[in-house]
Amino acid sequence: MSEKVVAILGATGVVGTQMLQCLEERDFPVSRLVPLASARSAGKTLTFRGEEVAIQEARPEAFEGVDIVLGAAGDDIAKALLPEAAARGAVCVDNSHAFRLDPDVPLVVPEINAGDIANHPRNIIANPNCATIIGLVPTYPLHKAAGLRRMIVSTYQAASGAGMPGLRELQRETSVLANGGEMGDTSPFAYQLAANLIPQIGSFKDEGYTSEEWKMQNEGRKIMHLPEVRVNCTCVRVPVMRSHSESITCEFDRPLTPDQAREILAAAPGVKVVDDPATLSYPMPLDTSDQDLVYVGRIRRDLSAPEGVSSLTFWCCGDQIRKGAATNAVQIAEYLV
Amino acid sequence: MSEKVVAILGATGVVGTQMLQCLEERDFPVSRLVPLASARSAGKTLTFRGEEVAIQEARPEAFEGVDIVLGAAGDDIAKALLPEAAARGAVCVDNSHAFRLDPDVPLVVPEINAGDIANHPRNIIANPNCATIIGLVPTYPLHKAAGLRRMIVSTYQAASGAGMPGLRELQRETSVLANGGEMGDTSPFAYQLAANLIPQIGSFKDEGYTSEEWKMQNEGRKIMHLPEVRVNCTCVRVPVMRSHSESITCEFDRPLTPDQAREILAAAPGVKVVDDPATLSYPMPLDTSDQDLVYVGRIRRDLSAPEGVSSLTFWCCGDQIRKGAATNAVQIAEYLV
Numbered sequence: 073m074s075e076k077v078v079a080i081l082g083a084t085g086v087v088g089t090q091m092l093q094c095l096e097e098r099d100f101p102v103s104r105l106v107p108l109a110s111a112r113s114a115g116k117t118l119t120f121r122g123e124e125v126a127i128q129e130a131r132p133e134a135f136e137g138v139d140i141v142l143g144a145a146g147d148d149i150a151k152a153l154l155p156e157a158a159a160r161g162a163v164c165v166d167n168s169h170a171f172r173l174d175p176d177v178p179l180v181v182p183e184i185n186a187g188d189i190a191n192h193p194r195n196i197i198a199n200p201n202c203a204t205i206i207g208l209v210p211t212y213p214l215h216k217a218a219g220l221r222r223m224i225v226s227t228y229q230a231a232s233g234a235g236m237p238g239l240r241e242l243q244r245e246t247s248v249l250a251n252g253g254e255m256g257d258t259s260p261f262a263y264q265l266a267a268n269l270i271p272q273i274g275s276f277k278d279e280g281y282t283s284e285e286w287k288m289q290n291e292g293r294k295i296m297h298l299p300e301v302r303v304n305c306t307c308v309r310v311p312v313m314r315s316h317s318e319s320i321t322c323e324f325d326r327p328l329t330p331d332q333a334r335e336i337l338a339a340a341p342g343v344k345v346v347d348d349p350a351t352l353s354y355p356m357p358l359d360t361s362d363q364d365l366v367y368v369g370r371i372r373r374d375l376s377a378p379e380g381v382s383s384l385t386f387w388c389c390g391d392q393i394r395k396g397a398a399t400n401a402v403q404i405a406e407y408l409v
Numbered sequence: 410m411s412e413k414v415v416a417i418l419g420a421t422g423v424v425g426t427q428m429l430q431c432l433e434e435r436d437f438p439v440s441r442l443v444p445l446a447s448a449r450s451a452g453k454t455l456t457f458r459g460e461e462v463a464i465q466e467a468r469p470e471a472f473e474g475v476d477i478v479l480g481a482a483g484d485d486i487a488k489a490l491l492p493e494a495a496a497r498g499a500v501c502v503d504n505s506h507a508f509r510l511d512p513d514v515p516l517v518v519p520e521i522n523a524g525d526i527a528n529h530p531r532n533i534i535a536n537p538n539c540a541t542i543i544g545l546v547p548t549y550p551l552h553k554a555a556g557l558r559r560m561i562v563s564t565y566q567a568a569s570g571a572g573m574p575g576l577r578e579l580q581r582e583t584s585v586l587a588n589g590g591e592m593g594d595t596s597p598f599a600y601q602l603a604a605n606l607i608p609q610i611g612s613f614k615d616e617g618y619t620s621e622e623w624k625m626q627n628e629g630r631k632i633m634h635l636p637e638v639r640v641n642c643t644c645v646r647v648p649v650m651r652s653h654s655e656s657i658t659c660e661f662d663r664p665l666t667p668d669q670a671r672e673i674l675a676a677a678p679g680v681k682v683v684d685d686p687a688t689l690s691y692p693m694p695l696d697t698s699d700q701d702l703v704y705v706g707r708i709r710r711d712l713s714a715p716e717g718v719s720s721l722t723f724w725c726c727g728d729q730i731r732k733g734a735a736t737n738a739v740q741i742a743e744y745l746v
């Protein structure tokens with residue numbers, strides 16, 4: 073396995089910082105790290121494997137000689153810079169939404185469709201939306217067993233989905249709640265998040281669904297190779313730091329019991345079954361933070377299913393910054409080396 | 410409208426305290442208030458309409474001469490004392506779970522089945538579960554229009570559902586998060602609630618559903634007079650103080666568009682439609698706290714519905730202590746005078 077020159081685009085953000093840590097933890101073969109950020113951060117340093125590395129300004133020329141780019145920037149920067157990197161021969165694994173639905177860009181959760189990685193004619197591979205990754209990691213093995221037909225998902229999404237500003241804002245609001253003071257401007261959230269719930273993530277699109285809600289269906293169809301699957305998603309921001317949770321009901325073509333589902337999930341990659349009512353064991357966002365598995369539990373028959381419809385309900389949690397973003401991207405990059 | 414002697418059983422708890430306030434606000438015709446609590450509180454006073462009233466110990470004799478009892482105690486105390494009150498001629502409106510499924514006890518949300526109040530052979534009328542009330546207030550008018558067949562509900566339930574100890578514990582944990590210190594014992598919650606989610610409310614029962622989750626189906630069937638309706642509920646405790654929120658998908662026998670649903674709900678009792686993506690208007694628990702309406706929004710077509718199945722998705726929030734408990738009980742009592 074030859075060592076690679078790896079650039080991180082957006083190296084100072086919450087996902088970029090986590091990507092750096094994942095490269096270290098997973099002992100990724102990096103010959104040289106190229107951290108890229110805005111001009112404001114250029115010249116500062118960050119530490120990688122115990123050594124100081126200078127941050128460079130993210131410009132097209134910075135990608136000269138780079139083998140792999142991990143993209144942790146927003147849509148506009150990704151659109152402007154990743155084609156420049158790709159033109160210079162780098163393969164880009166991009167966490168933004170910019171290229172996810174491009175038919176020439178694979179959209180990959182390695183536990184599901186690692187086989188799609190090889191064919192990347194634009195030299196760009198997209199990392200899916202965080203809530204989509206966390207919901208699909210346990211759903212896909214059930215699909216393989218019983219044929220997924222329909223998903224109804226309600227999410228409980230962490231502040232980290234809004235990046236470092238989201239994490240800092242929830243901390244600030246928590247302090248105001250505890251100690252008094254003015255709540256004031258709550259950006260990046262439209263409303264106070266602490267002690268509240270905000271049933272909007274992203275912007276409103278067709279049919280009254282938000283951009284985040286559409287992703288679960290649009291990205292899910294592409295990742296699972298299920299162009300007909302129907303997904304109803306309600307995305308809600310909750311006052312939790314960095315793990316997303318989801319309440320999911322799945323209808324299948326074929327019968328599937330809760331016991332069969334538990335057995336399938338116990339053997340599935342990237343999943344940990346935590347499902348024992350007797351010991352009050354179930355996934356919780358505090359327990360799933362800062363690790364890479366999606367925990368799944370509360371697996372049970374859907375009491376509302378009409379006669380003859382195979383349907384299960386479950387609850388899952390996963391770290392939004394890791395498996396929802398950075399770890400998934402580094403896993404994809406591992407297939408490239 | 411003659412004035413009544415009104416007792417509150419459990420007058421010092423969070424629901425009992427709110428009942429007292431609701432009686433004042435709604436100008437309920439009280440000739441004499443009889444606050445009842447444990448022996449520990451007996452002799453202390455509370456203020457009602459500007460006057461000090463002594464708290465009495467909750468014993469059978471305390472119900473002599475009482476016309477109406479508002480029950481805000483737990484199941485065991487309700488079971489022991491309310492039949493004593495009823496035997497002495499009082500009519501009891503009970504917030505506990507003890508009598509809810511008794512066929513001789515009406516279970517009432519006044520906006521839905523006020524007609525059931527009149528027939529109360531045991532002199533007990535039951536107040537439903539809080540999440541059930543808040544979910545059904547907007548669901549029932551849609552049922553009347555289109556015929557409810559199936560509900561899939563994911564809840565986001567506030568700390569107040571665990572009473573005053575729940576409210577105090579979330580405040581304490583918030584302070585520990587903000588200022589440091591030991592998280593320590595988190596009771597009444599099984600796990601830390603601040604910055605976390607607990608996907609268990611009540612105890613585990615049949616098929617891996619919790620007692621709280623079964624209530625939505627069992628109580629919903631009785632309240633709506635729909636013995637066949639099927640309900641799949643996932644109940645989750647969230648770090649919010651006093652408003653429950655719910656993500657609900659309903660399947661109907663007949664077609665119902667989102668616009669029709671908005672029109673029906675705008676005219677429905679107890680409901681406020683807050684549903685305008687253009688102004689980022691949707692129900693949020695902070696906005697619905699300390700008032701009596703259930704707010705409903707995010708009303709949209711269920712993208713996952715199979716061909717030919719009429720299905721809508723929406724989001725609602727309501728104050729758990731008020732409409733979820735105290736206000737609903739006082740509304741029932743108003744039908745008795």
